[in-house]
Each structure stands twice: as C-alpha cells, then as structure tokens.
Amino acid sequence: MKKSFAPRHLIPVEQTWDLSPLIDSIEAYNAGIAQIEKDALLFNQKYTGNIIDSSSVVQVLTDYEKLNEQFVPYGAYASLSLEVDQTNDEAQMRASKFGSIASKIGSQLSFVHSDLSALSTEILEEAATIAPQFENYIKEIIKKKAHQLHPEVEKTLAALSSSLDAPYELYNTTKLVDMKFDNFTANGESFPLNYSLFEGDWELESDVNIRRAAFEAFSNKLREYQHTTAKTYNTHVTTEKTLSDLRGYESVTDYLLFDQEVDRTLYNRQIDLITKELAPHMRRYAKLLQKVHGLEKMTFADLKIPLDPEFEPMITVEESKNYIENALKVMGDDYMEMIEKSYSERWIDFAQNEGKSTGAFCSSPYGFHPYILISWTSRMNEVFVLAHELGHAGHFVNAHKKQSLFNSRPSTYFIEAPSTMNEMLMANYLLTTAEDTRFKRWVTASIISRTYYHNFVTHLLEAAYQRKVYDKVDAGESVNANVLNRLKREVLEDFWGDAVEITEGAELTWMRQPHYYMGLYPYTYSAGLTISTQVSQRILNEGQPAVEDWLKVLQAGGTKTPVELAQMAGVDITTDEPLLNTIAYIGGLIDQLEVLTEELDSVIIDK
Structure with a gap:
C-alpha cells in the first residue's frame, strides 16, 4: 500500500532544493526587501518627470534594469519556499507580504513605462541606437503605445497587481491546503489519496479496480469544490476581459497573444489541426x-495507464x-x-511531502541557477x-x-x-x-x-x-x-x-x-x-x-x-x-x- 505524504520538516535534506544561494537567512531577506523599498523610492524621486530625451531614456533603463535584477532573488525565495509547502504559515505570510510590497514598488515604478510611452517614437529609436542592449525593450514600448493608459491609471493598476493576481493564489490554496482527500477502497483494501498520489500513481495504476476507484474518489472530492473554483476562475477571466477592454484590444485573446508576439493564425492552427488530425491516431x-x-x-x-506496466523499470x-x-x-x-x-x-526538489505543489516546474531567476520542482515517484x-x-x-x-x-x-x-x-x-x-x-x-x-x-x-x-x-x-x-x-x-x-x-x-x-x-x-x-x-x-x-x-x-x-x-x-x-x-x-x-x-x-x- 502506498503511504500518505510526510510533513515537510521530516523530509531528508538531500531530497530538497537549497534556496540559500538566493537568500541565506530570513534576516537577510527582510533587510534586502527593506533596502529595495528605499531604492525604489529614490529611483522614483530621481527620474519622475525627468525622462525627456534619448540620453535620459538610456540612463533610466540602465538603472531600472539594475533595480529589477536586485528584486529577483527575493521574489524567487518567497515563491519557491511556498511552492514546496503551501501549508507553511510562515511561507504563506511571507509570500503574501511580498506580493503587497511588489505591488507598492510596481506602483512607484509604473511611471517608467508611462513616461517612455509619452515620448516620440523618434526619441525612443534614437535611444535604441545609442544603447542597442535596450533595443528590444524599446521596441516593446513603441508597440504598446496604442494600449498605454493614463499614467495615474497605470499607477493604480500596478498598485492593485497583488489583488489582480489573487485568483491564482486562491486556486492554489483551495487545491493544496483546503482540499483534503479521504482514503478510498478497492479490492477490499483502503488506499490513501491526494493530488500528487492521484496524478503520480493512481492514474498510472495497472489494476483497473484500484485505478477507477481512485478516479471516482478523486472526482467526488473535486466536485465538492467546483463552485468555489469556478467562481475563482470566473473572477480571473472577467478581470482579463476588463483589462483587455481598458487597453483597447478587440478581444481577450488578442490581448493575451500580444505579448507572445504571434497572431491568431498560429494560435488557432495549433488547436484546430491537432483536434482534427491527431484525434484519429490517439483513438487508435x-x-x-x-x-x-x-x-x-x-x-x-x-x-494514462502504461501499455506494459509490468515492464516499466x-x-x-x-x-x-x-x-x-x-x-x-x-x-x-x-x-x-x-x-x-x-x-x-541541490537545484532539484525531489521530495514528496504534504502541501507541495503538484506537477513539475523550473524557475530560473536571473543571476542565479535554476530551481526544479518534481515529486519523485521512482x-x-x-x-x-x-x-x-x-x-x-x-x-x-x-x-x-x-x-x-x-x-x-x-x-x-x-x-x-x-x-x-x-x-x-x-x-x-x-x-x-x-x-x-x-x-x-x-x-x-x-x-x-x-x-x-x-x-x-x-x-x-x-x-x-x-x-x-x-x-x-x-x-x-x-x-x-x-x-x-x-x-x-x-x-x-x-x-x-x-x-x-x-x-x-x-x-x-x-x-x-x-x-x-x-x-x-x-x-x-x-x-x-x-x-x-x-x-x-x-x-x-x-x-x-x-x-x-x-x-x-x-x-x-x-x-x-x-x-x-x-x-x-x-x-x-x-x-x-x-x-x-x-x-x-x-x-x-x-x-x-x-x-x-x-x-x-x-x-x-x-x-
């Protein structure tokens, strides 16, 4: 019988990732965040209203990039320490506080895009010529001119960024903290169940009775939370719709594709051709x-069952x-x-523990090595x-x-x-x-x-x-x-x-x-x-x-x-x-x- 997951503090350290290259202590984290808040305020005071020509564009972008680099390890630390244990109160509060601080700083810095967008295209292109390292960034500014809002609106939206991102956090809390699974029964035996066990083991289980019983039990638990989760998702998509309308896009899809630098042709092709052409193969x-x-x-x-489960090493x-x-x-x-x-x-977190995010991902904070989350099933x-x-x-x-x-x-x-x-x-x-x-x-x-x-x-x-x-x-x-x-x-x-x-x-x-x-x-x-x-x-x-x-x-x-x-x-x-x-x-x-x-x-x- 598969075991339930242990709490994070009981996991052997060699199975976990090492976040110390990002931040080596909570004291260093708190001091660093406080310093960034001061630096952001000084940056705001230095450059607000003073981006007037190509040379000042280059200077503000140089300092703006440095400030963003300074912010990277703190955001990564707050996020990654929560991803491995969503039940950890300290990590929850730290991530939440970081979101609030990031919103505040984002509001203070929103003038950069607004002031750059207000400049003529000629001045921006001249700046790109002077400093080619900013050419792509400046091109994005020029592209977004038509969708840039009044500076005060941009500042308000930046201040609300933590609230605008709340549906994703609420989804994770519902899924990984509140949703508790009971054991399920198959073949006269009781088995433990949670998200990671279902997606990492039970979906792949070769015994049809265990596999289908797990699916039924898992689905029954999801169903209990469907209305809350749907309301959370509806909040997210209607927010995206509001933002796309405010910025003058024809649709939410156009708004979301804009930053991907592709148009609807490439987007629709992936969905339509695969649905039509791949389906017959997958049915076979x-x-x-x-x-x-x-x-x-x-x-x-x-x-999801393997074709030959008895052979899989x-x-x-x-x-x-x-x-x-x-x-x-x-x-x-x-x-x-x-x-x-x-x-x-120890870039990789292999552990299976209670409260850990499901699936797998890689986070690559600039200036530091990547971090990989996976729940190793062997x-x-x-x-x-x-x-x-x-x-x-x-x-x-x-x-x-x-x-x-x-x-x-x-x-x-x-x-x-x-x-x-x-x-x-x-x-x-x-x-x-x-x-x-x-x-x-x-x-x-x-x-x-x-x-x-x-x-x-x-x-x-x-x-x-x-x-x-x-x-x-x-x-x-x-x-x-x-x-x-x-x-x-x-x-x-x-x-x-x-x-x-x-x-x-x-x-x-x-x-x-x-x-x-x-x-x-x-x-x-x-x-x-x-x-x-x-x-x-x-x-x-x-x-x-x-x-x-x-x-x-x-x-x-x-x-x-x-x-x-x-x-x-x-x-x-x-x-x-x-x-x-x-x-x-x-x-x-x-x-x-x-x-x-x-x-x-x-x-x-x-x-």
Missing part, C-alpha cells in the same frame, strides 16, 4: 491500450542521472556541467519529466550567460520548445539503445504516453477548452461550474469520439491545472513540441551542426520573435508543415506500437 492508441489490458470498455480514467534519483547524462551529452560539455551541478548543488517516466524541466534550466542558463535581464526571456509561445527538446533527445537515446522488442515497445509507448499525450493531448485539450471560455467572456458572458463542466465535456467528447467513454468526473479536469491562470499558456506546449520534434530529427540526422544551431537559439533569449527563433533552428512555423509532420510522426509511432504488440503477442502464442 486508446483502442490499443484497451486491447492490451483486456478492458471491456475504455474510459477516461484508463487513458523503477529507478532511483541516482540512476536517473545516468539516463539524463547519456541522453543529453549530445548538447556538449557546458550543458553536461549544468546537469552535474543540478544534482550535486517511475521511469519521471526521467522524461526531469529531462523536460532540465530543458528549461538549460535554456535559461544559456540565455542568462549571453543576454541582459530585459533580453533574456522569449515569448511564452516558444518557452516549451527547449523543454520538450530534451524529452525528444531522451526518446532518441532510448530508441537507439533498445535491443529487444519489448523494451523498444516500452520506449515507444513512453514517448506517446508521456511526451506526446501530455503536451499534444492533455495541454492541447486545455487550450481548446480555454478558447471556448474566452469566446464566451468576449461575448459578455460569465462562466460557472455548470458551464465549465459542459465546455470541458464537449472538448473531450469531440476529441475522443466513441473510442473512449467520457465517464462522470472527466468534465471536472478543468479544475486540475493552474495553467488557466497564466494566459494562453496551454497551447504553447504543443507549439514548443512541434518545433522540438522537427529540430530533434535534425540533430538525429545531422548531428553537431544542428546542435550548434539549437544552442544559438537558446542563447538568443528574448532577442528574437518565436518565428525568428524557429527559423534559426531550421523550422518554418508560419506554415502547416511542421505541425502536420509532427502529427504524422506521432501516427508513425502508434503504427510501430501496433506492429510491436502483434510481434510480442505472436511470440507468446508460439510459446
């Missing part, structure tokens, strides 16, 4: 799962390092040094998850080396390309080392169930659902639990057709992801994986030249648009071709799974 995969597991019917609760954290290094060594010595440090210097598929997060880490280690703070972060459209690239490199490595039929089938199935299902199905269906929500919001409507449940069920039924029974509780999956509070983030997973699939094939076929191109892309940070970054790597995302090629690649993998399964079945029959 669902039927294959049903056949191999001998299920009378295939339900939504069965979609269980591995330790130490063993994961060998897989990671072997798969990613093609990226070169510097990249390998980063991998070594991530383990030896399942082999966690190696793909860890490779994914190390892809984010490798991206920003490279970008931060070459770019200033303001130039370091690319559009979120591109942000998942480096992460999914590492998953593809892991897949390539495992496939090339697969010597027997069963291992090859396991590897191929893992690529489908982990890399593509997660990024091209789970997150894509989030995006399709999210688009329906924003269409309603743009039409002046609000959403509640009943509406959200209906929209989610429509998306699931449209994609899976009659291949999968969308059982009661499946419609509640909109409650499980924080991505809906991060703008149009869900669709970018498939966008990034489209790019990385094509580039990984280049690396497989061309070797070092393709690797060098990719490293240059990582080092470019935010100095290029998503289209330009993809072009640097040899991919043209302005056309359907990369996406259609990727979907065809997925279909080919499922073809291989069907053939390999027939081969294994024939061997068993012969025996």
Whole structure:
C-alpha cells in the first residue's frame, strides 16, 4: 500500500532544493526587501518627470534594469519556499507580504513605462541606437503605445497587481491546503489519496479496480469544490476581459497573444489541426491500450495507464542521472556541467511531502541557477519529466550567460520548445539503445504516453477548452461550474469520439491545472513540441551542426520573435508543415506500437 505524504520538516535534506544561494537567512531577506523599498523610492524621486530625451531614456533603463535584477532573488525565495509547502504559515505570510510590497514598488515604478510611452517614437529609436542592449525593450514600448493608459491609471493598476493576481493564489490554496482527500477502497483494501498520489500513481495504476476507484474518489472530492473554483476562475477571466477592454484590444485573446508576439493564425492552427488530425491516431492508441489490458470498455480514467506496466523499470534519483547524462551529452560539455551541478548543488526538489505543489516546474531567476520542482515517484517516466524541466534550466542558463535581464526571456509561445527538446533527445537515446522488442515497445509507448499525450493531448485539450471560455467572456458572458463542466465535456467528447467513454468526473479536469491562470499558456506546449520534434530529427540526422544551431537559439533569449527563433533552428512555423509532420510522426509511432504488440503477442502464442 502506498503511504500518505510526510510533513515537510521530516523530509531528508538531500531530497530538497537549497534556496540559500538566493537568500541565506530570513534576516537577510527582510533587510534586502527593506533596502529595495528605499531604492525604489529614490529611483522614483530621481527620474519622475525627468525622462525627456534619448540620453535620459538610456540612463533610466540602465538603472531600472539594475533595480529589477536586485528584486529577483527575493521574489524567487518567497515563491519557491511556498511552492514546496503551501501549508507553511510562515511561507504563506511571507509570500503574501511580498506580493503587497511588489505591488507598492510596481506602483512607484509604473511611471517608467508611462513616461517612455509619452515620448516620440523618434526619441525612443534614437535611444535604441545609442544603447542597442535596450533595443528590444524599446521596441516593446513603441508597440504598446496604442494600449498605454493614463499614467495615474497605470499607477493604480500596478498598485492593485497583488489583488489582480489573487485568483491564482486562491486556486492554489483551495487545491493544496483546503482540499483534503479521504482514503478510498478497492479490492477490499483502503488506499490513501491526494493530488500528487492521484496524478503520480493512481492514474498510472495497472489494476483497473484500484485505478477507477481512485478516479471516482478523486472526482467526488473535486466536485465538492467546483463552485468555489469556478467562481475563482470566473473572477480571473472577467478581470482579463476588463483589462483587455481598458487597453483597447478587440478581444481577450488578442490581448493575451500580444505579448507572445504571434497572431491568431498560429494560435488557432495549433488547436484546430491537432483536434482534427491527431484525434484519429490517439483513438487508435486508446483502442490499443484497451486491447492490451483486456478492458471491456475504455474510459477516461484508463487513458494514462502504461501499455506494459509490468515492464516499466523503477529507478532511483541516482540512476536517473545516468539516463539524463547519456541522453543529453549530445548538447556538449557546458550543458553536461549544468546537469552535474543540478544534482550535486541541490537545484532539484525531489521530495514528496504534504502541501507541495503538484506537477513539475523550473524557475530560473536571473543571476542565479535554476530551481526544479518534481515529486519523485521512482517511475521511469519521471526521467522524461526531469529531462523536460532540465530543458528549461538549460535554456535559461544559456540565455542568462549571453543576454541582459530585459533580453533574456522569449515569448511564452516558444518557452516549451527547449523543454520538450530534451524529452525528444531522451526518446532518441532510448530508441537507439533498445535491443529487444519489448523494451523498444516500452520506449515507444513512453514517448506517446508521456511526451506526446501530455503536451499534444492533455495541454492541447486545455487550450481548446480555454478558447471556448474566452469566446464566451468576449461575448459578455460569465462562466460557472455548470458551464465549465459542459465546455470541458464537449472538448473531450469531440476529441475522443466513441473510442473512449467520457465517464462522470472527466468534465471536472478543468479544475486540475493552474495553467488557466497564466494566459494562453496551454497551447504553447504543443507549439514548443512541434518545433522540438522537427529540430530533434535534425540533430538525429545531422548531428553537431544542428546542435550548434539549437544552442544559438537558446542563447538568443528574448532577442528574437518565436518565428525568428524557429527559423534559426531550421523550422518554418508560419506554415502547416511542421505541425502536420509532427502529427504524422506521432501516427508513425502508434503504427510501430501496433506492429510491436502483434510481434510480442505472436511470440507468446508460439510459446
């Protein structure tokens, strides 16, 4: 029987990350925050009303960037210390207080954008010529001129930023603090349940009775909180609608796509083409799962099970390092040094503990090494998850080396390309080392169930659902639990057709992801994986030249648009071709799974 999670203070320190490089003591944290508040006030007094020409533009941006750099470790520390234990009162209060301080400072500094926007384009362009390191930042200022509000309105919105971000915090509190799961019963035995256990273990459980009982119990608990969660989400999307209207955008979607530097064509293509072209392949995969597991019917609760659970290796954290290094060594010595440090210097929080955020992420504070959160289950598929997060880490280690703070972060459209690239490199490595039929089938199935299902199905269906929500919001409507449940069920039924029974509780999956509070983030997973699939094939076929191109892309940070970054790597995302090629690649993998399964079945029959 799986155990419930221990409280954070009982977790061995070697399983946790080390935040001391950010802040080495609470005293240092408090003193540093106090100093930043003073520096922000002095900055305000020095520059308010004094940004009048190109030279003063350069000076204010120089000091503004330094001030932002100064702020980085404190924000990261407040956030990361809470992410590992949402039940920690001290971490809760610190994060909340930081949000208030950040809002206050943001209000004091809001004049920078307002005063820059008030200058002529000629003066701004002259400043960019004098200081090319600010060229991209200044271009953004010029682009946003049409959407800039009165300085006092901008100041007020900045002061309210903590309140405007409150729905995301409320969602996490509801999910990770208030929501308590009872044990569930299956096969006459009692089993513990929480978010991490469900998503990390029970969804993957090979025993159909345990798996479906866990799904039912998990869904029943979600249902108890559906109305509160829906009200929280409605508050978030209506706030976005208000802001988009205030700033003069035609729709919430246009408002959210603006900073991603892509238009609706690229956004809609990801959703529409995958929904249409990938669905038939994934339905075949669902039927294959049903056949191999001998299920009378295939339900939504069965979609995450491994094709061959008895074969899947269980591995330790130490063993994961060998897989990671072997798969990613093609990226070169510097990249390998980063991998070594991530383990030896405790960049990664592996622990499973009460109150820890679900899923996995990588935080990359500028000027410091990245931090990776994961709840290690010892399942082999966690190696793909860890490779994914190390892809984010490798991206920003490279970008931060070459770019200033303001130039370091690319559009979120591109942000998942480096992460999914590492998953593809892991897949390539495992496939090339697969010597027997069963291992090859396991590897191929893992690529489908982990890399593509997660990024091209789970997150894509989030995006399709999210688009329906924003269409309603743009039409002046609000959403509640009943509406959200209906929209989610429509998306699931449209994609899976009659291949999968969308059982009661499946419609509640909109409650499980924080991505809906991060703008149009869900669709970018498939966008990034489209790019990385094509580039990984280049690396497989061309070797070092393709690797060098990719490293240059990582080092470019935010100095290029998503289209330009993809072009640097040899991919043209302005056309359907990369996406259609990727979907065809997925279909080919499922073809291989069907053939390999027939081969294994024939061997068993012969025996």
